[in-house]
Amino acid sequence: MVAIKNIQRVYFIGIGGIGMSAIARYFNENGASVSGYDRTETSLTQQLVTEGMHIHYTDDVQAIDREAQVVVYTPAIPASHAELNWYRDNGYTVVKRSDILQAITNEMYAITIAGTHGKTTVSTMTAHILRHTGYGCNAFLGGIAVNYDRNFWSSDRQVAVIEADEYDRSFLKLNPDIAVLTAMDPDHLDIYGTPEAMEEAFIQYTHNIKPNGTLIVKYGLKRDADLDTPNKITYNLYNDQANIYATNVQGSAGGYHFDVVEESWKIEDVRLNIGGLHNVENALVAISVAYLLGIDAEKIKAAVADFKGIRRRFEYVVRHDDKVYIDDYAHHPEELRALITSAKALFPGMKCTVIFQPHLFSRTRDLADGFAEVLSLADEVVLLPIYPARELPMEGVTSQMIADRMTNKNVRVLEKAALLEWLPAHASPLLITAGAGDIDLLKGRIAEIVNG
Structure with missing residues (x-):
């Protein structure tokens, strides 16, 4: 595949998907010509069109971009899809969304967030903190951040925050500098077959961390003994056996006040203005990432307080x-x-x-x-x-x-x-x-x- 920075023309099959649209926006904002197909028109595809992308809604090889350097498709596209097969039969470079994300993790300092649940919120909180504090990042999210009404934003800083999707084993292609693992509960058994096979995939994900990289993982996961990496940080909402946990958690006005405690540092009186105790735990992860990157504690607190949540997450x-x-x-x-x-x-x-x-x-x-x-x-x-x-x-x-x-x-x-x-x-x-x-x-x- 052509180096990411040299791709000037790209076609997406399934462009309206939440993950696909984030990558489409990445190329579009970097000056590439972006077009694609999706099955139905949505408010998201309408936004992509207003941003300058060309989208059609019928599986029609007459409507495709025949000058595309790279064709990106989502695993949800059926094998019988006419456009996908035309590109394959005619020798085009055809890759999955995960191949693009893999290239991005190889070219940038990559923060990837994986887990059966929590990954969209943690990804969005993390990316928001990096943006709000002025640190900057390229955010590839699986949800729409309420603060920005976006699932992607860019930055000159070559840092990427990526939601790592376990469906179709896509996340195993990523090579992170900081890898987060929130949960390993059974799901997607149509892909993995057994809970044990899915757990093995999550363990493999942690093995792909770059040399000297860091794993941030929830304390007490079932296969914790197998999640053994040189730089490992554990977190848990209340359990003080974890490296990072919360104390003095108090609910008020639909949100929470709490302190973040780590063995060598502490941030007091953090305010989170969204509901769900699980989101306090998610905030611990995002705060941990920001602290690892050397961001000032007061800036972190201000960013968390300003976080307005994600569409369809509490x-x-x-x-x-x-x-x-x-x-x-x-x-x-x-x-x-x-x-x-x-x-x-x-x-x-x-x-x-x-x-x-x-x-x-x-x-x-x-x-x-x-x-x-x-x-x-x-x-x-x-x-x-x-x-x-x-x-x-x-x-x-x-x-x-x-x-x-x-x-x-x-x-x-x-x-x-x-x-x-x-x-x-x-x-x-x-x-x-x-x-x-x-x-x-x-x-x-x-x-x-x-x-x-």
Whole structure:
């Protein structure tokens, strides 16, 4: 492949994906001609067009860029895709998104964040701190930062913050200077087969750290003994056996005050203005990275206080004294656990209704018991039909599969239209929508219902 800095014309197949669009923006902001295909037009693809990129929405070899130096595709694209196969058959340089990120990690000082959950928030917090403090970075994110309404920003400083995706083993191509590992809970078993195989992949990820690089890892992970690197820093929200932990954590006004304690340093009275105790733990990681880079503690505190969160990560859609509506991307049992327990802790006494859209038939099948256990923590649950994404239906795998396993029987399975009819008479003071599919398309209508 041509060196990244020498690529002047690039074509993306699946340009509207959150990770793909970040790379497209990178090339576009560095003066390259960028065009591509996606299946559907979205607000994100519309933004890309306004930024100067050319995008079409039909799989049509007549619409492609035949002068592209490099063609980038996402693993979600089917093998039968006509444009992808035309480029391959005609000898073009065709690479995955992960190949571009690999080249970026080889050419820049790379901070990569991996883990079954938490990686989008940690990546965005880290990149925000580096930007806000004036240190600077190139940010490749898996979510839209509320502060900037972007999933990418650039800097003259040759430092990259990259969300490291475990799907399709993409993250194993990265060569970080600082590698973060937040969690190794089972997921993507359609790719890995077994939890043990997935754990092995995360361990391999830590082996790809550059010489003299650093691993920042959550204290107490199942395979901790195998995560043995020369420069290893552990973190944990409360456990003082970790190298970095939080003390004096106090919730207030939908956010938190806390102190960050490390063996040789301490930052007191940090203010985080987003909800979710798990986000305090995520902030520990971002603060640790900034401290490693030598950024002043007061600048770090100011940046954390200014962090406004990520679209669909504990996002307050409606927030009044008597009613709160939170939307979240949570699509794994442990993410849902953190979401529900944090919301109930921040807003005690409020009846909590969770509307959840399962994502993928395979994930629902593999983790149905976990979903049922965690969703039973809510006072009331509505399950939407499974969002298939890249998968075909599986016999016997439906949202009812989760409902049947729940100990809390105040649960119903509804189509979207039926949900909107049911909700006006049943909206709880604390309402949560969650899922990685298209449930967020209902957000505006649900907000109207909640606001009355």
